[in-house]
Every structure is written in C-alpha cells, then in structure tokens.
Amino acid sequence: MSFYGLVDGTEASLKKYLGALSGVDQVGADARAAMLATRSIKTSSKRWAIDTAISMVDLTTLEGADTPGKVQALCTKAVRPDPMNSDVPSVGAVCVYNDMVRIARIHLDSIGGEHVGVAAVSTAFPSGRASMAVKIQDTQDALDAGASEIDMVIDRGAFLRGDYIGVFNEIVQIRKLCGTGVHLKVIFETGELVTYDNVRKASFLAMAAGADFIKTSTGKVTPAATPPVVLVMLEAVRDFYTMTNTRIGVKPAGGIKNTKDALKQLVLVNETAGPEWLTPTLFRIGASSLLNDLLMQRMKMDDGYYASPAYVTID
Amino acid sequence: METPVNFDYAPAPESRAIVTIKPTYGHFIAGKFVAGRKHFPTINPATEEVLSQIALAGKAEVDSAIAAARKAYITTWSKLSGKERGKYLFRIARIMQERAREFAVLETLDNGKPIRESRDVDVPLAAAHFFYHAGWADKLEFAGLGTSTKPHGVAGQIIPWNFPLLMLSWKVAPALATGNTVVLKPAESTSLTALLFAEVCQQAELPAGVVNIVTGDGSTGALIVNHPGIDKIAFTGSTEVGKIIARAVAPTHKSVTLELGGKAANIIFDDAAIDEAIEGIVNGVFFNQGHVCCAGSRLLLQENIVDEVLEKLKVRMAKIRVGDPMDKNTDLGAINSKEQLLKIQDLSRVGESEGGARWSAPCDFPKKGFWFAPTIFTGVTQAHRIAREEIFGPVLSVLTFRTPQEAMDKANNTPFGLSAGIWSEKGSRILWASQQLRAGVIWVNTFNKFDPTSPFGGYKESGWGREGGRHGLSAYLKGVGHE
Numbered sequence: 001m002s003f004y005g006l007v008d009g010t011e012a013s014l015k016k017y018l019g020a021l022s023g024v025d026q027v028g029a030d031a032r033a034a035m036l037a038t039r040s041i042k043t044s045s046k047r048w049a050i051d052t053a054i055s056m057v058d059l060t061t062l063e064g065a066d067t068p069g070k071v072q073a074l075c076t077k078a079v080r081p082d083p084m085n086s087d088v089p090s091v092g093a094v095c096v097y098n099d100m101v102r103i104a105r106i107h108l109d110s111i112g113g114e115h116v117g118v119a120a121v122s123t124a125f126p127s128g129r130a131s132m133a134v135k136i137q138d139t140q141d142a143l144d145a146g147a148s149e150i151d152m153v154i155d156r157g158a159f160l161r162g163d164y165i166g167v168f169n170e171i172v173q174i175r176k177l178c179g180t181g182v183h184l185k186v187i188f189e190t191g192e193l194v195t196y197d198n199v200r201k202a203s204f205l206a207m208a209a210g211a212d213f214i215k216t217s218t219g220k221v222t223p224a225a226t227p228p229v230v231l232v233m234l235e236a237v238r239d240f241y242t243m244t245n246t247r248i249g250v251k252p253a254g255g256i257k258n259t260k261d262a263l264k265q266l267v268l269v270n271e272t273a274g275p276e277w278l279t280p281t282l283f284r285i286g287a288s289s290l291l292n293d294l295l296m297q298r299m300k301m302d303d304g305y306y307a308s309p310a311y312v313t314i315d
Numbered sequence: 316m317e318t319p320v321n322f323d324y325a326p327a328p329e330s331r332a333i334v335t336i337k338p339t340y341g342h343f344i345a346g347k348f349v350a351g352r353k354h355f356p357t358i359n360p361a362t363e364e365v366l367s368q369i370a371l372a373g374k375a376e377v378d379s380a381i382a383a384a385r386k387a388y389i390t391t392w393s394k395l396s397g398k399e400r401g402k403y404l405f406r407i408a409r410i411m412q413e414r415a416r417e418f419a420v421l422e423t424l425d426n427g428k429p430i431r432e433s434r435d436v437d438v439p440l441a442a443a444h445f446f447y448h449a450g451w452a453d454k455l456e457f458a459g460l461g462t463s464t465k466p467h468g469v470a471g472q473i474i475p476w477n478f479p480l481l482m483l484s485w486k487v488a489p490a491l492a493t494g495n496t497v498v499l500k501p502a503e504s505t506s507l508t509a510l511l512f513a514e515v516c517q518q519a520e521l522p523a524g525v526v527n528i529v530t531g532d533g534s535t536g537a538l539i540v541n542h543p544g545i546d547k548i549a550f551t552g553s554t555e556v557g558k559i560i561a562r563a564v565a566p567t568h569k570s571v572t573l574e575l576g577g578k579a580a581n582i583i584f585d586d587a588a589i590d591e592a593i594e595g596i597v598n599g600v601f602f603n604q605g606h607v608c609c610a611g612s613r614l615l616l617q618e619n620i621v622d623e624v625l626e627k628l629k630v631r632m633a634k635i636r637v638g639d640p641m642d643k644n645t646d647l648g649a650i651n652s653k654e655q656l657l658k659i660q661d662l663s664r665v666g667e668s669e670g671g672a673r674w675s676a677p678c679d680f681p682k683k684g685f686w687f688a689p690t691i692f693t694g695v696t697q698a699h700r701i702a703r704e705e706i707f708g709p710v711l712s713v714l715t716f717r718t719p720q721e722a723m724d725k726a727n728n729t730p731f732g733l734s735a736g737i738w739s740e741k742g743s744r745i746l747w748a749s750q751q752l753r754a755g756v757i758w759v760n761t762f763n764k765f766d767p768t769s770p771f772g773g774y775k776e777s778g779w780g781r782e783g784g785r786h787g788l789s790a791y792l793k794g795v796g797h798e
Contacts, residue, residue, distance in 0.1 A: 023588045032591070045324050
C-alpha cells in the first residue's frame with residue numbers, strides 16, 4: 001500500500017507525518033462553530049437542505065434488542081421515509097450490527113431498495129476491545145453477509161497511550177479486507193479522544209491508512225458529534241484533499257436529533273470543506289430519531305403548519 | 316461522483332418593522348427632546364436611502380445642554396449615593412436588553428454593519444457595559460483608586476461612527492457610575508441609536524439633565540471641546556482630531572482621555588494553530604468592515620508559512636458573505652459613508668502604485684450603497700504607506716518576518732500602539748512577545764474580543780488613558796492615587 005506517499009508504513013514515518021500537523025486552538029474552533037450555527041437557512045435553501053439531509057442519513061439501530069422484525073421495519077422506512085410521499089428521497093444506508101446485515105440486505109432488495117447501502121459496525125464495536133483476530137473475523141462476517149459499508153472503531157486505548165502505529169495497522173488490515181468495493185468508515189469516538197488536537201491527529205492517521213470516511217462516534221458515548229468536532233474533521237478532509245487530491249468523507253453520528261442540528265451540520269460542510277462535500281458519497285449523518293424530524297419539517301414546508309406526529313411512522 | 320450543488324442560502328432578512336424612525340430628530344436636553352434649527356440627512360449606507368433629518372447643534376444648543384448637565388450635577392446627581400446611581404444604571408442596562416432587537420436593527424440601518432454583528436456583538440456588549448459599571452457605582456472606594464476620589468462634574472463626550480451605541484456605552488456608563496453628568500455628541504452619520512438611547516433614559520426615569528445628547532458634525536464637537544463649562548473630555552476618533560483636542564484643552568482645567576487610531580500587527584508564528592489563526596486574521600481586519608481602530612490591519616507572517624497561510628486565507632476570504640447588512644447571513648456589510656469609501660479606494664490605489672500585490676475576494680455588490688470587497692495586499696514592507704496609515708476598511712497589508720525579534724521590531728515600528736495579536740501554541744514565546752509589544756491591548760490566539768472588565772486604550776499616538784475595567788473608572792474621577 002502506498003498510503004498516498006505520506007507515510008511508508010514505518011512508525012518513524014507515521015510519527016513524522018503526524019508531528020507536522022498544526023495544533024487546533026479549542027477556543028477558536030468553538031467560536032467558529034458557534035458563529036456558523038447562527039446561519040439562518042430559510043425557504044428554498046431549507047427545502048433543499050432537508051432533502052439533502054434525508055439522503056445523507058445512515059438510519060441506525062444498534063441495540064441488544066434488535067430483531068429481524070425491527071431491522072426489516074427500519075429498512076422499509078429507509079427506502080420510503082414517507083410512505084405517503086414518493087418525492088422524499090431514500091436515506092443513504094441502514095446501519096446495523098453484523099448479525100443483522102444479511103437480513104437487512106435481503107429485505108432491502110426485496111422492496112426495491114437496492115440503492116440503499118447496508119453499513120455494519122465492526123471491529124468489536126463499540127469499545128474496540130478485542131484481539132485483532134476477532135476484529136478481522138467480525139469484519140469478515142459482515143462482508144460475507146453482504147455489507148457494502150464497514151463502520152470500524154479505532155482502539156482508543158492504543159491511541160491515547162501513543163501507539164499510533166498500532167491504530168494505523170489495524171485500519172490498514174481492515175482496509176485490505178474491505179478491498180476497493182466496500183466503503184470503510186473509521187470511527188474515532190471523539191468523546192473519548194477528548195481534545196481537538198487528538199481529533200485532528202486521528203483524522204490524518206485514518207485518512208492515510210485508507211479510510212473512505214472518518215466518523216465521529218459510536219453513538220454510545222457522549223459528547224458525540226458536536227459542531228466543533230465536526231468542524232475540525234471537515235478542516236482535516238479539506239487539507240487532505242489539498243495534499244493528495246483525494247476527497248475523504250465525514251460522518252457525524254450521535255446527538256444530531258433534529259432538523260436544526262442537521263442544517264447546522266450542512267452549513268459546517270458548506271463553509272469548511274466546501275459544497276463539493278454536500279453529497280451522500282462524502283457526507284453522512286448517523287442518526288435514528290433525526291429522520292422523523294426532517295420529515296415533519298418537510299411536511300410543514302409543504303403544508304404551512306405542523307402535522308401531528310401521528311403522520312410520521314415510528315419505524 | 317454526483318454533481319456538486321451550491322448551497323446558496325436564501326435571503327434571510329431581519330424585519331425593520333420593529334423600529335419607527337421619525338422624519339426629523341431634535342436634541343435631548345434636560346430630559347426632553349428639543350427641536351433643532353438646522354438639519355442634515357442621515358442615510359442608510361447600504362441603500363443610500365435617507366432615513367431621517369438630524370439636527371445640527373450650534374452654540375445655543377450646546378450651551379443649554381451643558382447648562383442642563385451642570386444643573387443636574389449640582390442639584391441631583393452629585394447628591395445621590397452610589398447605590399442610587401447604580402440602580403439607574405441597572406435599569407438602563409435592562410431596558411437596553413429588552414429593546415435589544417430595536418437597537419440592533421436601527422444600528423444596522425444607520426451604520427451599515429451586518430445585523431449579525433449588531434445583534435450578537437454591539438448591543439449585548441453595550442448592555443454589558445452598563446451592567447458592569449452599575450456594579451461599581453457603590454464600590455468606588457474599593458476600586459483601588461483611593462478613598463477620596465470625586466467626579467469631575469460635566470463630561471463632554473464625542474464618539475465615532477464605527478460602533479455608535481457601543482461607544483456611547485463605553486462613555487456614558489463609567490461617567491454616570493462615577494457621578495458625572497454627560498453631554499454626548501454622536502457621529503454625524505450615525506446618530507439614531509444615541510437618540511433611541513435618549514428614549515431609554517426617559518423610560519428609566521433618569522433625572523433630567525444627567526444625560527444630554529446633541530447631534531451635529533465636527534463644529535458641534537468643537538463647541539463642546541472648547542466650552543468652559545466642560546470639566547472632562549472623552550473622545551474616540553481619529554488621531555488627527557485627537558491632536559486638535561489635546562491642543563485645545565492643554566491650557567485649560569479640563570481632564571481628557573483620547574481613543575485614537577491604530578495600525579495593529581497581527582503576528583502569526585509558524586507553530587500557530589493555523590485554521591484558528593486564519594479565523595483570527597479574518598475577524599481581526601474584516602470584522603465591522605474593518606472600521607475598527609484596533610483592527611489587525613498589518614499581518615506579520617513568519618516567512619516559512621507564508622504560502623500555506625495565504626492560500627488558506629484566500630479560500631476563507633472567498634467565503635465571506637458581502638451584501639445586505641439586514642440579511643442574517645451577511646458577514647461584511649456596507650462601508651459607512653461615501654467619504655470613507657473614497658478614502659479606502661484612495662489608499663488601495665496607493666498600495667497598488669507602490670507595488671503591493673492586490674487580491675480581492677470575488678463578490679457581487681448590491682447596485683446602490685457603498686461597498687468594498689475584502690482585500691489583501693501582499694509584498695508589503697514597512698516602507699509602504701498602506702503599512703503605516705490607518706485605512707479603516709477591509710484591507711489587510713501582509714508583511715513577513717524571519718525571527719521573533721524581527722516580528723517585534725516591525726510590530727512596534729509605528730506611531731500607533733493600540734492593539735496587537737500573537738498566534739502561537741508555544742507559551743514561553745507568547746509571554747515573551749506580549750512583553751515586547753508596545754500596544755494597549757494584546758490578544759493571544761484570538762482577536763477583537765472586548766469585555767467591560769478589561770481596560771482598553773493606546774500607547775503613543777493611539778491615545779491617552781483607558782476605558783473599561785478599574786483603569787477606566789479613574790479617567791472619570793479626580794483625586795485618584797495617593798493623597
């Protein structure tokens with residue numbers, strides 16, 4: 001693997017690459033994100049943004065209580081978020097544990113949802129605390145079941161103790177397993193990395209190691225996809241594009257619950273990475289309850305009043 | 316890959332329905348609005364629409380305003396306890412918060428600054444200045460300025476057009492807290508929020524004559540400065556006028572503070588957090604269209620990061636949203652006046668003729684109004700006029716340095732000394748640099764942050780005295796120190 005010519009696979013080269021990154025000033029990053037949160041998105045741009053956000057949702061269920069029935073219901077909703085309105089786009093993908101991948105794929109295909117991806121959380125999600133052999137097997141199971149996207153977690157313990165090459169090598173191995181056909185999203189769990197310097201470092205590490213997407217969180221830890229964390233990751237993909245001419249995607253997940261939150265995310269994308277990233281191939285939002293709020297706001301824009309929650313489906 | 320789509324934000328204009336602008340205004344003297352004799356128009360610089368006719372105060376109006384202030388000082392204000400003065404200030408602060416939207420809309424209409432800034436910066440900070448000084452009114456003995464301080468009496472205050480309401484609050488709040496009465500003159504092109512503030516004084520039932528507001532131009536200002544009934548002058552504006560005032564009051568009993576021009580260095584070291592530094596550069600010089608005396612208008616870049624920073628800066632500048640100041644998404648509004656626009660254009664031409672390389676962000680301007688694109692000049696040296704003169708517009712001069720000492724030498728090589736910025740992730744360098752810089756305000760890893768608790772003022776030709784904080788109180792008191 002060439003790693004874009006940025007590192008040669010040795011620890012020394014990785015340290016040099018990460019050591020050359022500039023720091024992130026927390027106060028400044030928070031202030032910039034807060035300023036962008038004041039953007040007022042109205043009328044035609046709001047309509048466009050709601051539909052774009054719907055198409056970017058990775059509709060997620062990651063519960064111990066997940067059953068085939070629950071996952072099939074989720075898939076149906078993913079294909080036709082509003083059963084009464086075929087103008088509403090399908091979401092980007094459904095996101096499930098690996099034992100549900102086959103069920104999701106079969107169901108999606110059976111209802112005309114071939115275009116909706118199935119993302120499997122992987123590598124001992126959510127903690128990442130397992131041997132590499134287990135992580136590889138976990139990923140292989142998901143691939144065998146038909147996952148088109150793998151959402152792997154990094155080993156935060158290794159990252160925090162400075163074992164960057166260990167984290168790097170895990171991503172490289174999972175990347176090899178995915179090949180070129182399956183999208184690899186690398187989850188940092190930014191709530192555990194804590195500092196923006198770490199988020200920036202993890203972003204550049206994962207991009208060089210072969211990630212297609214960098215993703216904030218598992219959804220199991222708070223804080224998750226806060227606007228400044230997403231800002232720092234968007235700056236990273238923008239700078240990585242300048243360095244390598246390759247666009248890496250970003251996926252905030254966790255804590256994006258309503259339309260307002262989602263529109264703020266799209267503003268961050270627009271004014272940081274740029275409008276080129278405003279597509280489901282480069283920006284996804286990991287969420288569950290968000291979709292219904294997007295649908296409610298969409299109906300409100302059409303009808304001029306808020307519909308009863310009875311007009312959106314619970315799953 | 317799918318076709319990229321431009322996420323063009325639809326217009327999101329703030330409504331102007333909340334403000335009622337009268338066709339004509341008078342002066343506010345002794346608690347009442349008094350009709351003016353002569354008038355001049357005030358316009359919205361974003362549309363050139365005439366908003367109202369503002370009265371031009373002559374000798375008669377200035378005499379009666381100063382007499383009203385003297386009478387209020389002798390009969391009422393100097394007899395009130397600090398606690399009672401504080402109550403009035405708290406009341407004014409609360410009313411300003413309650414009427415915040417009204418103030419913000421009026422400020423944006425009259426001044427041309429984006430509603431986002433008047434709403435999120437000017438008005439909240441103005442109210443904060445009243446709250447802060449309200450708290451000091453009954454605690455002056457404990458401000459570390461001595462226990463036998465006294466107010467000067469009648470303060471004459473002349474403020475600029477760049478932050479009309481905020482500069483009013485910087486002047487009026489400490490004057491009232493320390494027991495002075497006030498005759499204030501707003502800038503010729505931006506009187507409306509001061510006149511709305513006069514309504515707030517009435518609403519707060521401030522005793523008549525404690526605050527008097529006369530409108531007019533430089534001739535009105537000169538009448539105030541030269542009036543024998545004034546005990547203290549507080550002026551914010553150009554260094555040129557500041558010098559005239561200093562000469563005028565030198566042979567008199569008047570005490571004076573001056574907040575004048577600047578040409579601040581914003582210094583980026585190679586170990587800075589670059590993305591936040593870019594934001595700091597933008598906020599440093601493009602905030603309020605660059606109409607900021609402490610603007611970071613000289614960018615000093617360490618030579619080994621010049622290309623990276625300039626590339627990122629241009630990308631960022633292209634995202635600055637220039638246009639209708641009433642649109643909530645506008646970042647850069649209208650230049651305040653035609654006169655100021657001509658001055659900016661003139662100095663930019665000088666920059667080009669002296670060999671500076673000019674780059675302006677691409678923007679579509681509205682058809683009417685006064686506009687200037689965010690602009691940088693690279694290849695500027697200390698010997699260029701645009702590195703020495705205050706442009707007071709959205710124009711940045713980019714200089715370079717090789718060593719930290721060279722950065723300090725260049726930063727200090729100016730007759731001004733109002734502010735400076737340091738960007739570095741290295742603590743020891745920050746501490747060292749902040750001791751070398753001869754500037755009244757030094758921001759580290761941020762720029763253009765203001766707070767009523769923090770004294771603000773200049774070294775050298777950037778001014779005399781400080782405003783804000785405990786230091787600012789001393790400017791409005793006699794007998795400060797060691798008796």
